[in-house]
Amino acid sequence: MDNNLDLLIKKLFPENLPSPAELEIKYPPRQLAETAMVTRVAPSPTGFVHFGGLYASLISKRLAHQSNGVFILRIEDTDKKREVEGTAELFANSLKQYSIINDEGLNEKTEEKGSYGPYKQSERSDIYHAYIKYLLQQGKAYPCFASTEELEALRAQQENMGERSGYYGHFATWREKSVEEALEALEKGLKPVIRLKSPGNFQNKIMVDDLLIGRREMPENDQDIVIMKTDGLPTYHFAHAVDDHLMRTTHVIRGNEWFPSLPLHLQLFSVLGWQAPAYAHLAPIQKMDNGNKRKLSKRKDQEADLSYYKKAGYPEEAVIEYLLNLANSNFEDWRRENPNANNEEFVLSLKKLAKSNGPLFDLIKLTDISKEVIAKMSAEEVFTHTLNWAKEFNQNLAKRLEADTTYAKQILNIERENAVKPRKDIAKWSDIEDEISYFYDDSLNVNSALKKEILNEIGNNEVKLIISDFLAIYDIKDEQEEWFNKLKTVAEKHGYASNNKEYKASPDKYKGQVGAVAKLIRILLTGRTQTPNLCAIMQVMRQERIKKRLNNI
RNA sequence: GGUCUCUUCGUCUAACGGCUAGGACGCCAGGUUCUCAUCCUGGUAAUAGGGGUUCGAUUCCCCUAGGGACUACCA
Numbered sequence: 285m286d287n288n289l290d291l292l293i294k295k296l297f298p299e300n301l302p303s304p305a306e307l308e309i310k311y312p313p314r315q316l317a318e319t320a321m322v323t324r325v326a327p328s329p330t331g332f333v334h335f336g337g338l339y340a341s342l343i344s345k346r347l348a349h350q351s352n353g354v355f356i357l358r359i360e361d362t363d364k365k366r367e368v369e370g371t372a373e374l375f376a377n378s379l380k381q382y383s384i385i386n387d388e389g390l391n392e393k394t395e396e397k398g399s400y401g402p403y404k405q406s407e408r409s410d411i412y413h414a415y416i417k418y419l420l421q422q423g424k425a426y427p428c429f430a431s432t433e434e435l436e437a438l439r440a441q442q443e444n445m446g447e448r449s450g451y452y453g454h455f456a457t458w459r460e461k462s463v464e465e466a467l468e469a470l471e472k473g474l475k476p477v478i479r480l481k482s483p484g485n486f487q488n489k490i491m492v493d494d495l496l497i498g499r500r501e502m503p504e505n506d507q508d509i510v511i512m513k514t515d516g517l518p519t520y521h522f523a524h525a526v527d528d529h530l531m532r533t534t535h536v537i538r539g540n541e542w543f544p545s546l547p548l549h550l551q552l553f554s555v556l557g558w559q560a561p562a563y564a565h566l567a568p569i570q571k572m573d574n575g576n577k578r579k580l581s582k583r584k585d586q587e588a589d590l591s592y593y594k595k596a597g598y599p600e601e602a603v604i605e606y607l608l609n610l611a612n613s614n615f616e617d618w619r620r621e622n623p624n625a626n627n628e629e630f631v632l633s634l635k636k637l638a639k640s641n642g643p644l645f646d647l648i649k650l651t652d653i654s655k656e657v658i659a660k661m662s663a664e665e666v667f668t669h670t671l672n673w674a675k676e677f678n679q680n681l682a683k684r685l686e687a688d689t690t691y692a693k694q695i696l697n698i699e700r701e702n703a704v705k706p707r708k709d710i711a712k713w714s715d716i717e718d719e720i721s722y723f724y725d726d727s728l729n730v731n732s733a734l735k736k737e738i739l740n741e742i743g744n745n746e747v748k749l750i751i752s753d754f755l756a757i758y759d760i761k762d763e764q765e766e767w768f769n770k771l772k773t774v775a776e777k778h779g780y781a782s783n784n785k786e787y788k789a790s791p792d793k794y795k796g797q798v799g800a801v802a803k804l805i806r807i808l809l810t811g812r813t814q815t816p817n818l819c820a821i822m823q824v825m826r827q828e829r830i831k832k833r834l835n836n837i
Numbered sequence: 838g839g840u841c842u843c844u845u846c847g848u849c850u851a852a853c854g855g856c857u858a859g860g861a862c863g864c865c866a867g868g869u870u871c872u873c874a875u876c877c878u879g880g881u882a883a884u885a886g887g888g889g890u891u892c893g894a895u896u897c898c899c900c901u902a903g904g905g906a907c908u909a910c911c912a
Contacts, residue, residue: 328912363911432910448839449908477910486840503840513910520912544841544907567843570905577904609861613850616861638850641843641905649849649862659875699874709874768871802871814873
């Protein structure tokens with residue numbers, strides 16, 4: 285009997301495998317302080333980076349680094365059918381862009397760092413096999429040759445009878461089969477999966493602890509779940525237990541879709557004789573869809589994919605601050621008290637994460653945060669970010685910026701570095717093109733409807749007189765106050781009140797007020813009725829351009 | 838169906854069982870400014886419903902309703 289079991293195991297795993305004891309030595313407990321947290325993010329490479337993945341990564345990384353611990357990036361590529369090549373690198377790259385640097389695992393150059401690897405599950409087969417072999421020897425796991433059709437039939441039957449579906453109890457037929465029967469099936473060329481022989485009873489209740497959800501009662505796991513698929517790769521559940529034990533993870537932070545699997549995972553740790561890590565299950569970020577909330581989904585929501593923010597040109601910092609705000613609502617209080625601090629200085633608290641079922645994604649809130657973030661940047665920073673963005677997503681803008689970088693930076697500095705209250709009208713780099721277009725002669729619409737309108741309103745001759753009077757006294761070096769005084773002088777000369785109060789007091793005495801003259805100049809100069817400070821704009825535009833535009837009636 | 842979980846302004850959320858349920862975003866109104874973006878003032882709006890326990894319930898308990906997750910050889 286024992287000989288036959290050995291034979292079966294040898295047929296299943298002919299290769300030379302390390303023993304569990306050897307693996308314990310190879311991956312020893314980490315020499316870290318008691319309070320240090322070892323966390324990891326473990327994406328499966330399916331072609332894109334999910335917004336929720338960034339959220340979990342941010343929290344995991346912050347908690348690890350705040351406690352002088354370790355943050356790991358592990359790639360869960362055990363599903364060969366769904367795998368999209370290059371996603372692992374994409375993930376590492378994206379994290380890096382958002383300043384979420386992992387201490388161990390893959391980096392953006394497809395190299396690995398850290399001594400607890402490999403960090404790609406597809407390269408850890410020997411490790412998983414070692415433990416599966418061990419469980420088989422112990423009689424805690426068994427091969428199962430049930431076909432997909434058989435399993436489907438079983439499920440249908442269970443549904444008909446109103447029973448819980450799954451492979452458990454007396455439904456788990458291969459659990460009771462002899463080693464000889466397994467050998468026989470093997471002889472026929474059938475490929476088995478390996479199942480856990482669950483020691484659990486569904487009637488038993490166990491207490492599970494979650495750092496966010498709290499202490500909860502759940503039924504024990506009694507499902508003989510698959511731990512190794514026919515292709516020899518482990519399932520998520522098994523790989524999770526093995527990897528997080530061997531990598532000495534202390535805190536597993538992941539989406540709460542895993543919460544129902546917690547009894548199973550605790551059982552796996554117990555069967556393997558290991559201490560389970562602490563768990564924190566995060567609520568997924570959701571979206572309103574026909575009046576119902578649902579998880580952000582890749583297929584339906586473009587904002588689920590991280591590349592959406594990149595393409596639109598939201599600064600990474602803004603996205604991070606939005607997520608920090610979702611994670612800990614006191615972040616915005618902290619930000620108000622520390623307006624210029626780096627958000628890295630904010631101490632993230634696991635306890636303050638909301639328990640609710642998941643916040644709704646709010647683009648308007650992100651936009652607000654983004655405007656604040658950009659308002660604090662220097663012209664140089666805005667220029668660099670915009671140029672980098674434009675090189676990838678808007679070639680024309682990139683060319684324009686590079687053609688005269690000094691001019692571009694001057695434009696971007698209007699009401700920025702010298703301003704008491706910097707402008708807050710840019711939420712993303714893609715907004716810039718329109719913001720600055722009228723500074724460039726090839727983008728100015730010289731025959732705009734607005735221009736015709738104002739010329740009609742005031743009269744061509746009158747406009748010419750106003751403009752020539754203004755140009756006669758205007759000096760490019762004029763600062764705000766002087767500039768405005770000159771504007772008032774011209775306004776008064778042509779029958780406009782120099783301030784609003786006077787005009788309102790006796791509207792009959794005037795054609796209008798100084799604002800009307802400003803409006804005229806603004807339209808001739810920019811083709812718009814709404815722009816930043818005109819005086820600042822004119823200083824940047826330079827004398828020749830001003831003359832040319834103002835005289836082009 | 839089964840297991841689990843959640844529910845406070847439109848949204849994100851705060852409130853040892855104890856002030857008029859607080860803040861932020863949005864929206865609205867007023868003020869400042871050459872227009873806009875700002876900035877300042879004010880306003881709008883919530884404890885899902887029903888029972889208990891209690892001097893007192895957003896908070897504790899029960900029921901109902903609704904939402905979400907899981908229920909694969911996917912993660």
